[in-house]
Amino acid sequence: MSYDKVMKLALERGFYFPSCEIYSDAPAGFWEYGPTGLNLKNKFIELWRRQLIRRDGMLEIDGCQIMSKSVFVASGHISNFTDPVVKCTKCGSTFRIDRYIEEKTGQRVPERLADSEIDALILQHNLKCPNCKGDFGKVGRFNMMFRVGIGPASEEAYLRPETCQSIFVDFSRVFKTMRGRLPLGVAQIGKSFRNEIAPRQSLLRLREFYQAEIEVFCNPSRLDEMPRFEEVKDTILRLFKDGEAVVTEVTAQEAIARDLVPNKLVAYYLALLTEFYEKTGIDIRKSRFRRLSDVEKAFYASVAFDFEVETSTGWLELVACNYRSDYDLKGHANTSKESLEVVDPADQKKVLPHVFELSMGIDRSIYTILEHSYYEEQVKEETRAVLKLKPYLAPVVVGILPLMTKEGLGEKARKIHSDLKLDFDTFYDESGSIGRRYRRLEEVGAPFAITIDQTTMQDDTVTVRYRDTMQQERIKVPELRQFLHNSLRI
RNA sequence: GCGACGGUCGUCCAGUUUGGUCUAGGACAUCAGAUUGCCAAUCUGGUAACCCGGGUUCAAAUCCCGGCCGUCGCACCA
Secondary structure (H helix, E strand, C coil): CCHHHHHHHHHHHCCEEECCCCCCCCCCCCEEECHHHHHHHHHHHHHHHHHHHHHHCCEEECCCCEEEHHHHHHHCHHHHCEEEEEEECCCCCEEEHHHHHHHHHCCCCCCCCCHHHHHHHHHHHCCECCCCCCEECCCEEEECCCEEEECCCCEEEEECCCCHHHHHHHHHHHHHHCCCCCCEEEEEEEEEECCCCCCCCHHHCCCEEEEEEEEEEECHHHCCCCHHHHHHCCCEEEEEECCCCCCEEEEHHHHHHCCCCCCHHHHHHHHHHHHHHHHHCCCHHHEEEEECCCCCCCCCCCEEEEEEEEECCEEEEEEEEEEEECHHHHHHHHHHCCCCCEEECCCCEEECCEEEEEEEEHHHHHHHHHHHHEEEEEECCEEEEEECCCHHHCCCCEEEEECCCCCCHHHHHHHHHHHHCCCCCEEECCCCCHHHHHHHHHHCCCCEEEEECHHHHHHCEEEEEECCCCCEEEEEHHHHHHHHHHHCCC
């Protein structure tokens, strides 16, 4: 389905919409989840917990969004997350000056070059604005982190640009108090903030967004010692590298044998991730793990795979899988002067763990689930819009509809509703024609509709209608609970 | 951030060229009632919008300026 259709559905059915939209100064890049979208997101997160956290015995924490400056000195965000920019004094155009110098002169500009030296380079090469030939102003800095001032003295701090920094700074305590053993996954769901220059396309590029991050702490000398790998050795991984014509489909085991994936630990987690996304309803045949080239990788990554999915907007990165080595713990250990080494019980030796991370974009995942689940079908000259969400992700699981309100059907339907509503996401609807009510439910992805008709009054059965096939079957009212329970099984 | 184009009920669109009849119209959606009684039916009625701010003018949805947002392109996406 197209981006525009998904967007329209999202606005009309309460999935998501612009933040502060009643005000004209609402900035771009901020979106809110409405009731249906939040429910879908919550269920997506529960699925993530089930398929990754609980399955693998990971530990989940919930850290703060505002973190001290030192954290980002240690993480490298203060120096690496800042781009040198210049503004044309005549037309006001802004340029990434380091890239511009490289482009014009072929001379590489090191990341930590002082602003005054960049100014000197501009003069030396007599660089002018490419748009209007005007002079450049002095070099400025654009940091993608949101700075905040704490307390009356406005102590320098930042909104975290990725959730994982809390995991790194909390690692030592969590590992000790939870009696951790390597390899250990520590996970977190929460918001991150990046002051994007040009946020675009609603949930796909936000300034405030949700991440579900998993940091797997491991002993770098034991990356191929993964007993759990056996569980996923036959899982198919879809691997891809730029320049290749097609995606390579291989089992996890084969991927290691052919050196497409560096070790068992990485292969294991790529497989878990694949199995998780299969259960979200995203079309896995439209996905790939793209191995990033050296120039594309983040500054902290030594090996990186992006889990990408094909959507109407092109290939979309949903998860960044980075082998961060000891970049983060080393940085935090050096800056904080705390030892972050742990003892690996396997050999009773101290080790500074390496980290393999699965950094998931929740908002992008939600968008992709919607796009891949949304269908328009022709039914008797009419277009039927159906959101074919997995039952366990659907914001509304079952609609409860009296065929009419007369002859006691309304009361009977309300009784059934009140018996179910505490345990399932139900929606009671008695207004309008039955067909219209079915269609409304389909648009929010409700997999089932229960209809109360005259027969119900005689034999205490209802019809259950299946969203995808529109077929119906009769079920005894006392069995509804069990039916729904079974249908929601993952 | 730059450039081009755009912004009217929940959604889509008409009206803007040439300022006045626009007290802003339609379709779909939505709400209430009637009717029907298993797939967006029908009838009646209702709710509901000119992105924000300033200017020009007797008069602004319409013209001008600024801002915000959106789409596309460039750049950016650690």
